[in-house]
Amino acid sequence: MATMSQTWTIFTVVTGLAVQLCIGEKYPEKSCAIWSSRGPVVQRGTSFTVYCTFNCKCKGAMYSDHPPTLQSHNVFNSTTIYLNVANITKNRTYSCRCKCPSALDPCGLDISAGYLPERPTNISCIYKVKDNESGVLSCTWNRGRDTFLTDSSKLCVRTVSKSHEHTECNVSSRGTDFPSASFTVTSSVQLISVWVLAQNPLGSQVSIPISYTLSDIAMPSTPALGQPECSSRECIFKVELPVKAQHLEIQYRTDAQTWTSSPDSGVQMSSVQVRSISSLEPYMLYHFRARCKFSSGLWSQWSASISGWTQEEAPAKELDVWYAELASKSQRVYWKELNSATARGKIIEYNVSVYRQNSGLVFVNPEPISADARDYPVPFCTDCEVTVWARNSKGLSPPARIKTHHTKAKNMQFEPPQDVQVTADNHSVTISWRKHDTAPLHSAYVLEWYPEGHKLEELRWLRLGRKDNHAVVTDIKPFECYEGAVYVLNNESSVSRTRFTGVSTLESAPEDGPSVQEPVVEGNKVQVTWTEIPRGQRGGCVTKYTIYLEKESGQPSHYPISASKRMHTIKDLSPASYSLWMTASTAKGEGPACQKVKVFIQQTQLSPLLVCAVAAPFTLFLVCVYQSSALKQRLWVYFQCVMLDDVPDPANSKWAQQCTQEKGKMNFQLPPSNSSVTEEEEEPILVDVEELPKQSNDICTLTLSPQTSRSPESEPATLAYPLTTYIKSFSHDSDSSEHTQTSLDTNTTVGYISSHGPENMDEEYQEEEEEEEEEEFVEMLDFFPSHNFFTEPLEFGGKLTLNAVKIDCSDIFRNS
Template sequence: MCSMFSRWNWVACGFYLVLNICSPDASGGLVQSCGHIIPESPVLALGSNFTALCILNESCLDFGNIYASQIIWKIKNKLVPKEQYREINRTVSSVTFNDTSSLATPLTCNILADGQIEQNIYGITVTVGLAPEKPKNLSCIVHQESVLTYVMNCTWNPGRHTFLDTQFRLRHSWPEEIFPDCIPKDVNNSCTITDIQFFVNTEIWVEATNALGKAESDPLVVDPIDIVKPLSPQNVSVSSGVLPTVLQLCWVNWISDAVMMLKFNIRYRIVGETNWMEVPSEDTASTRTSFIVQGLRPYTEYAFSIRCMKEDGVGYWSDWSEEKTGMTTEAQPSKGPPIWRIIDTSHSPAFWTVHLLWKALKPFEANGVILQYEVTIRDKSSPSSPVKKYNVTSTNHTLQLREGTYEVTLVARNSVGSSPPSVLLIPASNSKAPVKNLRTLPKHDKLWVGWTAPNSYVLKYVIEWCLVSSSSDCIIEWQIALGGVQGVDLKGIKPFKCYLITVYPLYADGQGSGQSVKAYLKQDRPSKGPTVQTKKVGKAEAVLTWNHLTVEEQNGFIRNYTILYKTIDGNETVVTVDPSKTEYTLSSLTSDTLYTVRMMASTDNGSRTGPDFTFTTQKFGKGEIEAIVVPVCLAFLLIVLLGVLFCFNKRDLIKKHIWPIVPDPSKSNIAQWSPQVPAKHNFSSKDQTYPEGSFTDVSVVEIEADDKKSFSEQDLKPFDLLKKEKSTSEGHSSGIGGSSCMSSPRQSVSDSDEGDTTQNTSSTVQYSTVVLNGYRDQTPVQVFSRSESTQPLLDSEERSEDHAGGADSTAQRQQYFRQNGGQDETNTDRPCFERTKQITHANEGDLVGFVQLQISGQSSQPLGLGMEKNTQEAAVSNVLQTCTEGQTVRPETVEENPLSVDEMPKSYLPQTVRQGGYMPQ
């Protein structure tokens, strides 16, 4: 009916065919498919050729336009190349595979109809595998399960994997009878036969079968009695014998002698060890149930085990029996304990502290329990000395001996007897030849120590070693080697630890000096690096210092130190240092630069770097600062010295400008000037500057307390007026030196002639008395003014002769004033100021700074502001003007360079006349 449809409707037609093929018919069965494949589910040999045919049914051909040319083949839904197709006829198509290795399942035949609609026609399952190989290596063993029960187990090699279901059968037969096959259950290479017969030859073979073929092994012909593996002896027991070197074994055999005769194998070992020893096979080659083992060590525990097999050696050994142990009895110790000594002479060279050390005997040497040790000391340097004996239970003993040669004998005792003696000679010195070429070599977990023997015959060697530690003493361990040995293995050596090893040769008449060497079983890199510091830092060098690492931190021999240093932005410089050094100097550094330095310690197995350390080089080198500072200091000292010399030469000038001498008025006698001609003066407070020529005379007077009566009240008023003038114009009055009559100041004098020789030239009086010329009938006015002259201080202490002649001196001064003051005013040669005593040297520039009126007495009366005041001020002014214009001052001594008015100091103090002629300041 598909032909009735147009080509565009092939989809519906294909769906119709599927329904016809897969839907049930009216009778309840399935409709026959449109084709099938030959062969149906084949089993193929791997690698062989294979051809399959797809045959279409005629009914399907009539139903629709389906032909063999439309058939396509697929393997697991993968299209087979069309080169492998072949169209045999209108209904048959074949596909050929040259190698079935690539063939997989399922293999399907499909139709590609018009419209490219693919429909599955038929499919088969393809199995690919191999034929079985011939089984090989067939072997059988008869196991004894009990006294009367035996089973035979056979094994073989099944060969290659066939990828197919392969069946193995174990077959056996007698010449006249074939027994049932034995089919393996779990594995394909083993099978057990329970029904066997001894003393009959049995043929045994294996047969393998699968879909591709069958194979048989070579037959095995054997009597089962010859392949028996008996049970091991049971109920083994061990008992000690009469001698300390034998043990007796007893056991039970599980196989009857009527079945077979047995031989045995006995092994034994010391408990705690792994090596087994065996009894010679010829001693146990006959059937037996007991055996005595000889040549054992006394007082030693042994473990025993036994096995058996057929006496003629045909068959298999039984398993080893359960281990049983037994101990031999005690015997006399076989050798003396090894003995050594350590001599301590630190307390006194004449007396020795001898530490005797010996090792406990091994069990096979002690042959029992050591109860005690007997130590005997003989002084060989003094044969008459008594022999000393000590019974010791420990393995060491300490003696106090004098310096000399001694022989020490040591014996170990147990319950049976004593050991042979061990002899140790303690010489006065190690005078014999030492060993040579002492060396070490690590060997796995042991350290081998070797040496070259001396030329002399050596009885034995003593090897000492101890763990070197920085925190505790070296605990010595030691062992003894025979004289013919030139190397031993030291056990118990730990890795990464330093050991000090010493070898002593012992001779018949003494011992040689010890030779020592340090060694490591295994080295590692240091656990930390050295910490470096600076000891001294200069401009271009730095001295670095560090401490050696402790023995525990080294973990090996330090081969070298490495110093690594650099600036912040510079390359790192590496310096290698000998390991014995603890100090190194870095040179060629840059001044005033920050450096970072670290240090590395290296062993044979690696290196470790310590922490970083920084330092800064100095800006100046050694001596540079001194080279700068010393010349500067010397130059400064030279300048100071020159300045001092200059100041010393110009001390007067400097003294005048910087610190003028101010005398202490309390220690001087105030001078008085007595005017001769009274005159009217103008003491106006507004006019502080006195005209030149108004002063007629300057004199130093001393006023006693009694002299105030000679002045009338009229005489005192001008003084009060001048005193008041001073107080109102003190700050801006000029000195007397400004007038021509005061250009030559005079020295002050004492109140007597003796004052000439007692005046102090180092101090001056800066006060003077200005005596004004009054009018004809007036009392002269005394005006006291401050003077800037450098007059020497008057004697401040009142001498007894001054008090005695005080009144007379005053009278004489007043008379002198009247005589000089009464001279004619027109005399131009008369000086303005005259002295009553000798005038010392004074500066010409000393001036009277201020005129001050001083009145002797208990009190002073203030002057009025009326007519009388004006009269007195006019009189003073006229006197000063007259003195300046018409007179010339002629002092006895005049200084060449007088000071100007501006250069004089302006310091004024008010003055009062005190009793006795002294002026307090």
């Protein structure tokens, strides 16, 4: 006896064959027929069988999905094959293929896998009243999980009125997680009941019915607002209500605020209400919206928002003012922009004045200052007060006053802030100090900060109370070096401060080196000048610069320089060729080097300009001495005073004085010399003295004419005259007077016998001369020989001819 499953299988196959015959007749172009034991829609997780019967005798195959994948099938009979599908989890497609004698298309089947629909929940209904006669009932619900199948939902409503009862169903909208449906309901309906029917190919579900009293879910239509008319503090507008409502709520806000509700003043009988909102701020853009409600039921939806500006008023608060003193004895006053609440309008200009208490007004800006300006230069003025105003279309702000040149406080209560500490993290800087507990009530602190070297362009400040002892600054750019100060003010009349420098949030080593200008070489010194690294490449606060100087094939020397300097001189360099470069460093490390420059140190030479500068005055001095006879005499006297030896003057000797007394010629015959004298000098030396014609100044000239010359090789045994370093005459040839060196002057010709000296001079004459030396030395100070200023020790050698020696006595008589 066949089992129940076998009977079901046979039935399925027979049915399939019947379908095949029908399809074959209807669609002879198909090569096969395909069907499922559970139909085209199955529940996820079930198992079933897919059959395929071919229209021709062939070897068929079964495929699944896209692109088709060959499956391992079973053979039912010669024309039918089948595939067992277990625990299906998604939609799938199956197909069969066979090569028939005639070209026929393969067959395929789409299997949809899904779930039964869940029971709808969370049904919510609203009755939107359009007018006094009817309204629209709108309901929404939650359909539950996705069934992965094509679902449909129906909302059914049963209305109960005094006269009758009515039921109506309406298909909901599709494609949303919260489907909805609407019905038109008359105002005569008092009670309603609603439920939802959900269904798909696998089955259907019905929600639990929910009943409502219509007045409990009644909602008025949304009101409409007209354009407001505003003054500086109030806005008035019209509200149009489609139906009479008992409550009206109006809300307003600015762009930066949340919604604020105005007090409910009740609803008038008219459908058009005039409402006003007061306590508004001047020159603000306000947004308004409204909604209404019956005595019971639900609030209406909010109306569309409308906007309007309140009018301006004069600014309500003074500006926040600060100042900066410049190095060029000028000042600049700064101010912060007023916020919209205190500006009360659009600022159109600023005004600045400077006032001195004793003399009155000092300065007023000649032209209005632009509304975009945040600073203005003012004249430097001691103990003056600067006043700044902001102006809008309605007037001026209260005056903001500050003394730009404060008097340093001497009271101990106003010493500079003590123990100023600066702590930086990656995003902010905290500045703290020790406050003065005994400071007066009107004292205050001001904290200022700015990028290093850019105070005028980017000054920032913050005013603090007397009880504050720290501030957190977030307006700090990373990889930027800042400096600043903490001020303590006494009612804006006295001030003291403590500075801080080298503040940075994030730091790195510099990205580039300083720009080195062409070094200046002076002797063995090199002057190096450089410019700062651009702000964007410093990496934070530069702590130092380093100069590297390297000889060719040598180790570089480095010179650390303070970060505040821009010039440095390297001294005591030896002559050589050098390479010079620089780097900059921060707390995070040393940056790359700048481009190298060549430096050459040469041997030190006396500058031609310096030589000319020294030689020119000396030459001028010699020219002056040469031109002035009196000056030559005085210099010669001073020169004689510093001589080491006492030199007698032959001009004062006895034979020279006789020259002035006797006229004519005198012949001096020297006795023969000792054996040391050569034969050439055995003949006596004759000296002829002749008197020259008398000149205007009574010049007496002594002429010595040698008769015989001595051999230059002969040496004197004794010297008849003392040695002199005055003037020397050399005779290299025995008879030639051309080799005799003499120094001639236009006024005086004096010669000294310095070659050998007389050997057999008269002893009496020699003794008399020695006795008179001391007496004559005083007189010889006035004698000025004009032919030689530079003396040397006496040397004997060569020949001396007396005819080349002449003594001019004019200066002797004149100076005596």
